[in-house]
Amino acid sequence: MIDAEKYSDIELVEAFLNNQNREKIFRIIMKRYGTRIYTHIRTFLVTHEEADDIVQNTFVKAWRALPKFRLESSLFTWLYKISTNETLSFLKSKQNKKTISIDDDENFVQIPSIENDDHHTSDEITQKLTKAIEQLPEKQRLVFQMKYFEEMKYEDMSEILNTSVGALKASYHFAVKKIENYLELD
Amino acid sequence: MKLSDLKQNFDFNPPEGYFDNFEDRIFEKIEKENKSQKNKISKVIKMLSTAVAASFIALGLYVYSSDFKKTETKENENQYDYTQYLVDNCDDYTFYEFTLGNKEPLITYTATDFIDYGTYFDYDLIIEEY
Numbered sequence: 625m626i627d628a629e630k631y632s633d634i635e636l637v638e639a640f641l642n643n644q645n646r647e648k649i650f651r652i653i654m655k656r657y658g659t660r661i662y663t664h665i666r667t668f669l670v671t672h673e674e675a676d677d678i679v680q681n682t683f684v685k686a687w688r689a690l691p692k693f694r695l696e697s698s699l700f701t702w703l704y705k706i707s708t709n710e711t712l713s714f715l716k717s718k719q720n721k722k723t724i725s726i727d728d729d730e731n732f733v734q735i736p737s738i739e740n741d742d743h744h745t746s747d748e749i750t751q752k753l754t755k756a757i758e759q760l761p762e763k764q765r766l767v768f769q770m771k772y773f774e775e776m777k778y779e780d781m782s783e784i785l786n787t788s789v790g791a792l793k794a795s796y797h798f799a800v801k802k803i804e805n806y807l808e809l810d
Numbered sequence: 811m812k813l814s815d816l817k818q819n820f821d822f823n824p825p826e827g828y829f830d831n832f833e834d835r836i837f838e839k840i841e842k843e844n845k846s847q848k849n850k851i852s853k854v855i856k857m858l859s860t861a862v863a864a865s866f867i868a869l870g871l872y873v874y875s876s877d878f879k880k881t882e883t884k885e886n887e888n889q890y891d892y893t894q895y896l897v898d899n900c901d902d903y904t905f906y907e908f909t910l911g912n913k914e915p916l917i918t919y920t921a922t923d924f925i926d927y928g929t930y931f932d933y934d935l936i937i938e939e940y
Contacts (some may be wrong), residue, residue, distance in 0.1 A: 651833040658829050666822040676828075683836045684843065749811070750819040773817060804813055 640690055650690070654683055661707050662776075667769045668711050678714055679697065682707040701783040708766075708784055738752040749807070756806040760799050767792055768799035 631639070631652070640649045661682055662667050666675040693702065757765060766785065770776045771792075779791045785792070 647837065654833050654836060655829075658832055662824045662828070663822045666824070673824060675824075682841055684840055687836070687840055721879060747819065749816060753813075753816050772813075773820065773822065792900075795821065800813060805811070 634695065637695060637699055639688070639691060641693070642721065650686045650687055653686075653699065653703075657703050658683075659701075661703055664770070664774055665707050665711050666702060668715065674714070676709050682710050685710070698780075699785055701780050704780070704784045752807055753803065755804040759806065760802060763787075764795050764799040764802075767795040768803070771796050 625770075633653075636649050636652060638647055652681075658679070662675060662679050664677045665682070666672070669675045669678065680701070686703055689706070693699075706747075757768060760768060763785075767781065770781055770784075778792050781787070781792050782789050789793075
């Protein structure tokens with residue numbers, strides 16, 4: 625049995641690329657990042673079933689793409705990038721199925737409401753926060769959710785979203801201001 | 811109340827036991843997808859081989875028919891050459907006989923199979939009629 629904790633991400637990827645026990649190595653990677661990837665995806669989706677589908681697709685895609693991974697970014701940001709793209713594609717296709725309008729901006733993704741979900745508490749303030757988040761523009765909402773709920777570093781977000789750290793900080797700042805105003809918080 | 815205090819009300823964690831057999835499920839899914847991919851590839855190969863076979867048959871038919879046309883054209887060319895030869899070289903009597911003395915088209919006479927050599931001896935009778 626391979627001791628998962630003993631190996632760094634780089635060592636795991638290098639061993640994978642050298643064809644050493646690929647399946648075992650990938651199992652370690654899934655164990656290491658599964659929960660974080662699930663949480664990341666779950667913040668955008670309404671139900672666990674949807675999140676489960678996207679998590680599975682993310683790891684299947686990662687398995688297929690890992691032989692071409694060139695260690696230009698960290699394994700963690702690479703996995704997050706795949707999961708973010710998968711989530712946004714899913715939301716886009718879901719939205720397209722719901723309404724097809726020629727007036728829609730094709731890059732706009734309607735991130736669904738989480739207020740009616742069983743997994744979330746439904747007290748008044750939480751619902752209000754949920755509504756406030758929904759009113760943010762798409763990019764601001766992405767940044768806010770990744771920073772606020774996942775406490776992700778700006779540097780990692782920058783790699784995942786292909787946006788400068790400065791722009792991300794500004795986005796988060798504006799998002800927080802809007803939400804605080806909406807909730808009438810100090 | 812501060813904004814940072816509110817996030818504890820949200821729970822984005824997976825249900826209990828979700829990751830118990832997670833890796834096995836992923837590899838099962840990969841295996842399933844690989845199989846369906848193989849099936850798709852073999853279907854495509856079947857379709858391609860059928861298409862290639864059909865193309866070969868079509869090509870064979872085309873080559874055969876174009877050869878046939880070439881032979882036909884060659885025969886026509888020979889026939890034309892012969893007609894031209896007659897037009898250029900026949901004398902007045904022969905020309906008269908071919909054009910006025912008979913109602914059949916000139917081409918009939920140019921084909922060697924249809925030349926009735928007997929008509930060359932009857933030209934006096936034909937002249938008398940006119």
